[in-house]
Amino acid sequence: MAKGVWIVAEQRDGALRKVSFELASTARKLADQLGEEVGAVLCGAGIEALAAELGKYGVDKVFVADSPALEPYTTDAHATAVAKAVKENDPSILLVGASAQGKDLSAALVGKLATGMATDCTDVKIADGKLLAVRPMYAGKCFGEVVVTGTPQMASLRPNVFTIVESAKAAAIVKFDAGLGEPKTKVLEVQKEAAGKIDVAEANVIVSGGRGVKGPEGFGILEELAAVLGAAVGASRAAVDAGWRAQIDQVGQTGKVVSPNLYIACGISGAIQHLAGMSSSKYIVAVNKDAEAPIFARADYGVVDDLFKVVPAFTGEVKKLLA
Amino acid sequence: MNIVVCVKQVPDTEAQIKVKGDGSGIEEGGIKWVMNPYDEYGVEEALRLKEKFGGEVTVVCVGPARTMETIRTALAMGADKGIQIDDPALYNADAYATATALAAAVKSAPYDIIFCGQRAIDDDSGQVGSILAELLGIPSVTFATKLEIDGQKVKAVRPIEGAQLVIETSLPCVITATKGLNEPRYASLPGIMKAKKKPVDMKTAAALGVAAESKSKVAKFTPPPARPPGKIICADDTPEGKAAELAKLLREEAKVI
Numbered sequence: 001m002a003k004g005v006w007i008v009a010e011q012r013d014g015a016l017r018k019v020s021f022e023l024a025s026t027a028r029k030l031a032d033q034l035g036e037e038v039g040a041v042l043c044g045a046g047i048e049a050l051a052a053e054l055g056k057y058g059v060d061k062v063f064v065a066d067s068p069a070l071e072p073y074t075t076d077a078h079a080t081a082v083a084k085a086v087k088e089n090d091p092s093i094l095l096v097g098a099s100a101q102g103k104d105l106s107a108a109l110v111g112k113l114a115t116g117m118a119t120d121c122t123d124v125k126i127a128d129g130k131l132l133a134v135r136p137m138y139a140g141k142c143f144g145e146v147v148v149t150g151t152p153q154m155a156s157l158r159p160n161v162f163t164i165v166e167s168a169k170a171a172a173i174v175k176f177d178a179g180l181g182e183p184k185t186k187v188l189e190v191q192k193e194a195a196g197k198i199d200v201a202e203a204n205v206i207v208s209g210g211r212g213v214k215g216p217e218g219f220g221i222l223e224e225l226a227a228v229l230g231a232a233v234g235a236s237r238a239a240v241d242a243g244w245r246a247q248i249d250q251v252g253q254t255g256k257v258v259s260p261n262l263y264i265a266c267g268i269s270g271a272i273q274h275l276a277g278m279s280s281s282k283y284i285v286a287v288n289k290d291a292e293a294p295i296f297a298r299a300d301y302g303v304v305d306d307l308f309k310v311v312p313a314f315t316g317e318v319k320k321l322l323a
Numbered sequence: 324m325n326i327v328v329c330v331k332q333v334p335d336t337e338a339q340i341k342v343k344g345d346g347s348g349i350e351e352g353g354i355k356w357v358m359n360p361y362d363e364y365g366v367e368e369a370l371r372l373k374e375k376f377g378g379e380v381t382v383v384c385v386g387p388a389r390t391m392e393t394i395r396t397a398l399a400m401g402a403d404k405g406i407q408i409d410d411p412a413l414y415n416a417d418a419y420a421t422a423t424a425l426a427a428a429v430k431s432a433p434y435d436i437i438f439c440g441q442r443a444i445d446d447d448s449g450q451v452g453s454i455l456a457e458l459l460g461i462p463s464v465t466f467a468t469k470l471e472i473d474g475q476k477v478k479a480v481r482p483i484e485g486a487q488l489v490i491e492t493s494l495p496c497v498i499t500a501t502k503g504l505n506e507p508r509y510a511s512l513p514g515i516m517k518a519k520k521k522p523v524d525m526k527t528a529a530a531l532g533v534a535a536e537s538k539s540k541v542a543k544f545t546p547p548p549a550r551p552p553g554k555i556i557c558a559d560d561t562p563e564g565k566a567a568e569l570a571k572l573l574r575e576e577a578k579v580i
Contacts, residue, residue: 100483111457116539141340150538184462273336313566
């Protein structure tokens with residue numbers, strides 16, 4: 001019978017990504033309830049040293065596939081490697097990060113393993129010995145409690161939502177041969193964004209702008225606030241469709257669905273498709289001139305005023321607080 | 324070039340979603356159904372490839388009778404024919420079962436490239452394109468924002484956190500489309516007239532020889548957790564006063580800065 005709670009550890013450029021620790025901590029919690037072990041699959045080139053780091057967050061065993069063919073990430077190489085380890089060891093649960101890479105990998109794994117998956121979960125628990133995954137659907141307009149009848153029971157976890165807990169384990173290393181054939185895809189080029197840019201999907205704090213920002217140059221004051229807060233700058237569909245901001249920054253049902261600690265909506269009226277994408281943020285601040293804007297119904301703190309006056313003043317106040 | 328586009332019919336983004344009293348699903352009354360926005364990018368890209376290389380565009384859709392409207396929309400945009408897989412056994416199918424049905428439908432005709440949306444905006448599962456590729460044994464590139472095809476070679480751009488990847492693969496393959504890939508066209512009036520006469524093949528799971536076996540299910544739907552009512556910050560009536568009060572509340576009450 002399938003046994004063990006597994007994660008796919010995500011690394012980039014030889015460093016584990018934060019979501020890996022979120023996955024490990026969550027897997028530890030589930031495994032303790034089941035009385036089972038936590039396994040992690042780690043793929044890449046020259047990455048064996050990262051295994052010990054996973055032990056710090058409760059991983060008992062790290063299955064390492066170390067090969068130049070696994071760096072950089074490609075769907076077919078990584079999915080082949082992970083699927084092989086899973087088939088050989090038969091875990092009952094497999095957790096993957098719902099990051100850009102994890103979304104791609106996990107969906108391919110569902111195909112390779114002929115199982116089911118709950119995508120982008122915000123909570124996972126054990127009920128009657130089985131995984132019960134809670135996830136937003138319709139971009140958060142409703143939630144679903146998902147059970148997976150296939151094996152392993154797969155879930156991808158939304159980054160930044162699950163708590164990281166340290167619980168030191170020795171993390172035994174098991175090397176395995178990924179069994180890779182001729183690669184079907186390769187990465188020709190990695191075009192990096194400006195250093196320091198934080199992706200909205202991974203940000204703890206998001207400063208977001210909409211139609212009320214009035215144009216690309218209006219985002220300047222949002223950028224300044226974001227720099228002070230260490231935040232990402234997001235945008236509503238209106239701002240993206242107007243060409244003021246890049247598509248990758250769009251928050252909403254047709255953009256990214258986000259759950260930061262703090263979401264500051266500036267000049268966003270709160271179309272339902274935008275609200276859906278950010279309602280699971282822990283705290284929501286709305287700055288808007290229009291007191292009737294629907295965004296205020298979702299906001300923890302609302303400021304009815306001109307954002308061009310409030311935002312720079314607020315940036316100044318935050319600077320003082322953080323000084 | 325034989326191009327397949329998988330499309331799904333979903334509630335419009337402006338739709339309010341109400342969960343049924345018994346948590347078994349959502350209330351469908353009053354919903355305006357549209358083509359999944361990400362699938363529109365797939366249809367558009369397919370039409371552009373057809374315009375460039377010639378060939379035929381087939382749209383495939385899994386869903387009940389109402390999805391014919393979505394198939395006709397794609398045909399009106401310029402696709403050549405449709406396949407509707409309408410089977411009650413598939414109405415609540417998960418990604419795996421849906422992909423299995425699509426794979427069976429696609430296999431019956433030659434294909435060079437298959438487009439899907441990167442996710443459907445109803446269940447937000449984002450799996451079907453990748454599973455389909457695995458079932459067909461062909462490569463996939465997900466979240467494509469740019470696509471170039473040269474002979475058998477495929478070059479696609481895919482954004483990840485903090486970078487854009489330029490990925491190379493070869494035909495046949497599955498591409499999942501996301502915003503940025505193109506600007507989908509509107510159906511023209513002559514297009515809409517012509518669409519009515521284009522052939523749409525009707526299939527069931529049994530006719531395709533698939534078991535329609537889901538590997539996961541939504542055991543219960545719930546409304547989103549209610550948010551406590553918020554505060555409107557008045558402090559004094561100046562923007563500066565409000566900004567100071569907001570900073571104080573976020574620091575001392577919410578403890579988020």
